[in-house]
Amino acid sequence: MHRHLRLTAVGRRYGVRGPWVLRGVDLAIVPGTLTRIEGANGTGKSTLLRLLARLDAPTEGRITGRPRTAYVPERFPSALPFTAAGYLTRLGTVHGLSRASAARAAGVWLERFGAAGYAGTPMARLSKGGSQKVAVAQALLADPELLVLDEAWTGLDAAARAELERAVAERTAAGGAVVFVDHDPRRLAGAPDATYIVVDGGLERRTAVDAPAAGACAVVVARGPAGARLPAEAARLAVSAEETAHGGHRLTVPAARSDVLLRTLLTARPPWHVVSVAPAPPSIPETRP
Numbered sequence: 001m002h003r004h005l006r007l008t009a010v011g012r013r014y015g016v017r018g019p020w021v022l023r024g025v026d027l028a029i030v031p032g033t034l035t036r037i038e039g040a041n042g043t044g045k046s047t048l049l050r051l052l053a054r055l056d057a058p059t060e061g062r063i064t065g066r067p068r069t070a071y072v073p074e075r076f077p078s079a080l081p082f083t084a085a086g087y088l089t090r091l092g093t094v095h096g097l098s099r100a101s102a103a104r105a106a107g108v109w110l111e112r113f114g115a116a117g118y119a120g121t122p123m124a125r126l127s128k129g130g131s132q133k134v135a136v137a138q139a140l141l142a143d144p145e146l147l148v149l150d151e152a153w154t155g156l157d158a159a160a161r162a163e164l165e166r167a168v169a170e171r172t173a174a175g176g177a178v179v180f181v182d183h184d185p186r187r188l189a190g191a192p193d194a195t196y197i198v199v200d201g202g203l204e205r206r207t208a209v210d211a212p213a214a215g216a217c218a219v220v221v222a223r224g225p226a227g228a229r230l231p232a233e234a235a236r237l238a239v240s241a242e243e244t245a246h247g248g249h250r251l252t253v254p255a256a257r258s259d260v261l262l263r264t265l266l267t268a269r270p271p272w273h274v275v276s277v278a279p280a281p282p283s284i285p286e287t288r289p
């Protein structure tokens with residue numbers, strides 16, 4: 001149960017007489033789900049994310065559950081007296097990895113984000129994009145049960161942005177929960193299980209946009225390596241999946257999620273081969289005798 005994070009009637013204000021930034025917030029973060037938080041500037045999104053990451057405590061209300069959590073803050077303190085790899089290795093050991101595993105994971109994540117070339121560069125000398133790659137890598141290092149991303153894509157180049165989307169899909173497929181804020185409405189479009197908007201200190205669930213558009217579906221035919229099961233994340237994204245001859249799978253997916261599905265298949269380990277992608281035929285109306 002401790003992996004389920006739950007906020008009950010949570011309120012937060014800064015200072016004894018400060019205005020309430022959040023009040024009466026109820027929210028459950030369930031393993032294996034992706035949650036998007038939206039809201040205008042200054043409405044309290046970062047405040048909420050810090051509470052979820054347990055880096056801050058509510059002024060009133062209760063937070064229960066203690067998933068192993070990693071957090072990418074909106075502003076990452078980059079002027080640290082370490083090299084990129086040195087910092088990540090230290091952080092990995094803080095997250096409970098042995099030094100050797102932490103160093104290995106640091107190398108893997110720097111490579112994935114195209115930052116292996118500056119593994120030995122002091123953090124203070126990294127560009128904004130370089131230091132953001134380290135910020136993201138430190139959060140992914142130890143396979144957190146809850147990943148909290150506050151504008152984590154900002155400052156990353158296109159390849160690293162795509163890699164972070166893949167990493168998010170991998171986390172949820174592995175049963176982790178991911179909560180994110182991003183100014184780009186297209187970020188992971190169609191993928192969140194829930195979207196909430198912070199309005200007047202409260203949280204409103206937005207369902208309309210998350211619901212797949214009726215009728216607009218794509219059919220993806222893909223084939224995995226011999227004996228491989230359909231990746232769990234792909235199964236979750238598809239509205240229907242059927243096996244075809246020779247180990248193929250025919251997946252019907254809402255058009256808004258087809259990009260995420262393709263990325264999930266192509267970046268599976270080992271990757272799946274996508275045979276075809278086509279719009280789903282319109283459904284045939286039922287005829288009555």
Ligand SMILES: Nc1ncnc2c1ncn2[C@@H]1O[C@H](COP(=O)(O)OP(=O)(O)OP(=O)(O)O)[C@@H](O)[C@H]1O
Binds near residue numbers: 044045048
């Ligand atoms: N440590 C703090 N001390 C005092 N006030 C704070 C603190 N952190 C946030 N606030 C105030 O709380 C309100 C919400 O801030 P928060 O950063 O959570 O909003 P946000 O929605 O993430 O904003 P943005 O979209 O601009 O990042 C703002 O009025 C902000 O000034």
